[in-house]
Amino acid sequence: MTHDQETVRISGHIIDSLLLAKVLDIILMMGGTFDLEDVVIGKTREEPSHARIIIRATSSALLDDILKAIQPHGASVERESDCRTDAAPADGVFPDNFYATTHLPTHVRLDGHWVEVDRIEMDLGIVIDERSSTARAVPMGGVRRGDRIVVGRDGVRVTPLPRPRERDVFGFMESQVSAERPHAHVIVDIAARMRQLRDWHRQGQAESKVLLAGGPAIVHAGGREALAWLIEQGFIHVLFSGNALAAHDMEADLYGTSLGYGLSAGRAVPRGHEHHLRTINRIRAIGSIAAAVESGVIKQGIMAACVRHRVEVVMAGTIRDDGPLPGVITDSVAAQAAMRAAIPGVGLALLVASTLHAVATGNLLPATIPTVCVDVNPAVPTKLADRGSFQAVGLVMDAASFLRDVARELGWKS
């Protein structure tokens, strides 16, 4: 939901006369909100003061009413201009002074009309299609020579997130992360969202997918069965991971170990360290994870569930990977593009036990998507929560405990 907004200016002796206070009070009393920008206080009693106020309202009618009410007190609507563009000088290069996006809903003004920027995410540029009068966020590597790229800040509007209507843990947009906070109510709320999104997804509604970005600790810590169950029950629709999550998941299926540790015995098994290499080699020989599952070599687990339930999987490689498994994208720009392509339609993101994939996914998500970041290391949820008015819930807890608790809440019988 975006707000209608207008920028007004007020100047004169607005401080001692309490005019600024009066105008702000009127905005609030009428049900609007404001951001006060560029307040310049006169240095002497004779010198005037100036303020720029961005007013937001939930409807254009309310915004009009507010503007009408404050206009007699000297607040005048700032003349707005279209956004400015320059041509990209080369493939993969933005023009100087390009506008760098935030992950918040953004509009640009084209020929007097405000147009929403499509596929918004943070730290991108905005490319304008002049023929169709549309705007889209574009990564630096995706720009082509001659593309019209927005420069400067004129004609660009960024809208802070309105408080969500839902009264669950996301509705409070808590950004604090603490290991001491009780988790139970948060997990109940997350499970309720997932149940609702599964219903919506089955009905074919937009933005009903659940994305899970996870690391191999899910397998090491014992969360494999719970996650596989969640996938089988249709609660997860997109999986982002690296090489390791898939490798250890399939290692567990083939050898009963995770990085050589017996998952049930709880101790290193002889030559267990070879298991993940043998697993990777086996899958490489078969040609793909899907073929390994379909041929019955891989019978259970996370990857088997993904293949059987047609979960969209994006595996992004790193320089420490063994193998890697077939399907792992080793070109990081290509991997980023594949992850980006899987984001539309996501209505909830679970970032579990992977600093690398949690941060990479967080960077790609618009602020409007509720996000849960789970890690035993408080630094990871804190890093994501620090990105501003992100609807992020940080949970400092073990990945397996989280997945098991959520699955139990949704009916898993362990």
Place this chain on the structure above:
Amino acid sequence: MSRLLVCPPDYFRIDYEINPWMCRSNVVDSERAVQQWHQLMQVLEQDVGVALERMQPVKGLPDLVFTANAGVVVECKAVTSRFRHPERQREEAHFEAWFRAHGYEVITLDEGLYFEGAGDLLGFSDVWFGGYKQRSEIRVFSRLSELFGREIIPVELVDSRFYHLDTCFCPLSGGELLYFPPAFDRYGQAAIAERVSSECRLIVPEAEALKFACNAVCVGKHVVLPAGCPETMKMLDARGYRSHPVPLEEFMKSGGSAKCLTLALD
């Protein structure tokens, strides 16, 4: 010696209704109006000792008599008014001509930027106040502040009976303020209280405010005000001012009194 611009009430009558005081059926007794006006002039000239500049009345412009709304004069500069109501806009050219003929540098405001002269701009030596929303527009005060290099605190007039600042707010020469607080909203009252200490704020009782006790002319220690305001006179006397009550009921029919009938030129 102080100089005031005045205009004889030869054509003064109620031809239209542009404030709550005006009622066309409430006919002005012209003879009495002329008599009251002359008495006011006599008090100003003889008792207070000001010099009067009389401008030529014009047939068909009944409110030209209220010269406070001609504009505002600061030294040799005159900013002429831009009346909100078309009935009074026809006065603008006559006031402007008078200023030009008397050697003032005339500054005209953009069309549509309403400003009703000294009726809405009054001040002390250190700070001026501008009344807005009923007649003058708030935007004009930024312009005037820039023009004169003065601080102007805009205050909203919230009671239509007190449609100009000079109907409810009268700065006195000693720094005191004669005023009627309910004519302002709480922001205006707070802004006034911030600049005029409580011992200097003389609050006029409502009954006398409605007789336009605040529409007074203060020159030195003399205050000329409409008759029938004993409480106000008592307050003024206690502060060492000499009150001069003048009966001006005929002009109250039009929503004006002593101050509205004069414009300070120096």
